[in-house]
Amino acid sequence: MNCAYRNVLIFVLVFVPGIIIGGMFVAIWPFSDYGKVNYNRPQDLPEPYTTEELLNIEDFYTAAKSKLVKNSAGVWEYFEGKADLGWTLDQNKRAYRRYVIRPRILRDVSIRNLTTSILGKLTSLPIGVAPTSMQKVFHPDGEIAVATGAGRAGAIYILSTLATTSIEEVAASAPQTRLWFQLYFKNDTTFNANLLTRAENSGYEAVVLTLDAQIIGKRVDQLRHGFELPENASLANFDSNMNQNSTDSGTILNQTLKVLRDDITMTWDVVKWIRDHTEMKLILKGILTGEDAKLAADYGVDAIIVSNHGGRQLDSVIPTIDALSEVVSATASSGMEIYLDGGISLGTDVFKAIALGAKMVFVGRAALAGLSVAGEEGVTKVLEILKSELDLTMALSGVSNVASINSDYVELYEPI
Numbered sequence: 532m533n534c535a536y537r538n539v540l541i542f543v544l545v546f547v548p549g550i551i552i553g554g555m556f557v558a559i560w561p562f563s564d565y566g567k568v569n570y571n572r573p574q575d576l577p578e579p580y581t582t583e584e585l586l587n588i589e590d591f592y593t594a595a596k597s598k599l600v601k602n603s604a605g606v607w608e609y610f611e612g613k614a615d616l617g618w619t620l621d622q623n624k625r626a627y628r629r630y631v632i633r634p635r636i637l638r639d640v641s642i643r644n645l646t647t648s649i650l651g652k653l654t655s656l657p658i659g660v661a662p663t664s665m666q667k668v669f670h671p672d673g674e675i676a677v678a679t680g681a682g683r684a685g686a687i688y689i690l691s692t693l694a695t696t697s698i699e700e701v702a703a704s705a706p707q708t709r710l711w712f713q714l715y716f717k718n719d720t721t722f723n724a725n726l727l728t729r730a731e732n733s734g735y736e737a738v739v740l741t742l743d744a745q746i747i748g749k750r751v752d753q754l755r756h757g758f759e760l761p762e763n764a765s766l767a768n769f770d771s772n773m774n775q776n777s778t779d780s781g782t783i784l785n786q787t788l789k790v791l792r793d794d795i796t797m798t799w800d801v802v803k804w805i806r807d808h809t810e811m812k813l814i815l816k817g818i819l820t821g822e823d824a825k826l827a828a829d830y831g832v833d834a835i836i837v838s839n840h841g842g843r844q845l846d847s848v849i850p851t852i853d854a855l856s857e858v859v860s861a862t863a864s865s866g867m868e869i870y871l872d873g874g875i876s877l878g879t880d881v882f883k884a885i886a887l888g889a890k891m892v893f894v895g896r897a898a899l900a901g902l903s904v905a906g907e908e909g910v911t912k913v914l915e916i917l918k919s920e921l922d923l924t925m926a927l928s929g930v931s932n933v934a935s936i937n938s939d940y941v942e943l944y945e946p947i
């Protein structure tokens with residue numbers, strides 16, 4: 532073979548394919564997930580799927596995401612709602628992976644009891660549904676589906692001030708569910724007193740005062756993708772004046788702002804004001820430090836929720852599971868109940884939170900994922916998955932009832 536012919540052959544057989552494959556690799560690289568952490572997300576589920584095929588909360592997130600992204604612009608961004616870079620949102624979930632369970636063996640755990648006492652009454656499940664606004668955005672049955680679905684699983688349901696179903700309608704539609712009402716306190720005493728009276732008269736047990744969202748966080752994706760409430764949905768707890776016609780109040784952000792009105796005048800006096808205006812139990816939501824937890828106990832509130840609003844408000848604040856121990860030790864002798872929300876997606880997460888001192892936990896997005904995928908049935912399914920995972924964790928850790936889960940069962944783990 533002459534030399535020139537051999538060189539051409541080498542070029543065609545070796546260099547040309549090499550250049551083509553290399554080029555393809557360079558072109559695909561920026562779009563591939565290779566090298567990125569695909570943290571805890573299963574592959575896209577083949578569609579169609581049944582809810583029976585959704586085995587854990589991550590499956591529900593995946594299914595909810597594909598449905599919401601397809602159905603209506605901006606709703607997924609609202610669901611996720613991360614503030615700034617979403618560090619706190621991400622860490623809320625990841626932080627659980629830094630704690631490990633210390634299981635005990637050779638114990639009879641054939642009968643397990645998940646019942647716990649919350650605000651003086653027994654509840655069959657130490658997992659409740661956190662308040663989330665405008666649930667009709669995710670499913671036409673909205674709040675009624677979530678409240679009834681929660682009740683069917685034995686869970687407490689917290690109705691948001693910014694609900695798309697009224698206080699009264701939810702109470703009438705979910706008589707079997709333990710209901711609490713979440714209040715956004717405004718610099719308008721008539722507004723606050725009116726909501727408290729309506730909730731109390733409708734049989735809500737407690738008012739949950741949210742403290743970390745008097746100004747709305749900077750949710751960049753949401754700002755980019757503003758979306759509208761579906762037709763026939765409005766902020767159902769307000770008069771038409773406040774809801775207004777949708778021309779200037781179209782975006783969800785505007786709707787919310789209209790209610791919150793950047794009111795940051797609230798101080799600890801609010802505790803006394805609420806006590807003077809309702810007999811309902813008082814719970815403060817959005818505490819992250821031992822100092823504020825201690826103040827809450829000194830002011831005599833019934834309970835607090837350690838929460839960072841699911842990473843939707845101030846990014847860079849501590850993940851809730853990491854804040855818990857400080858809050859628990861600052862209030863150890865007070866008798867005030869401590870709950871937690873943020874990032875719960877597994878039964879082991881619930882177990883860890885209870886071990887570190889939470890009396891119960893609440894889930895926000897997990898319940899909304901259930902709602903988005905399958906309405907009331909989906910909400911129940913999500914809660915039942917968490918319940919069975921918690922039950923399994925207890926069985927494999929040698930604990931037969933929720934009251935016995937304590938800090939001996941969990942430790943912070945620093946990988947070498």
Ligand SMILES: Cc1cc2nc3c(=O)[nH]c(=O)nc-3n(C[C@H](O)[C@H](O)[C@H](O)COP(=O)(O)O)c2cc1C
Pocket residue numbers: 609610611612623661662663664691692693713741816838839840841842843872873874875893894895896897
């Ligand atoms: C879509 C959405 C809307 C929310 N709306 C409210 C609200 O109206 N009031 C409130 O106190 N918290 C609200 N939150 C925060 C939740 O109550 C809860 O703190 C948070 O979702 C817990 O984190 P998780 O979603 O990781 O479980 C909302 C959360 C989401 C995801």
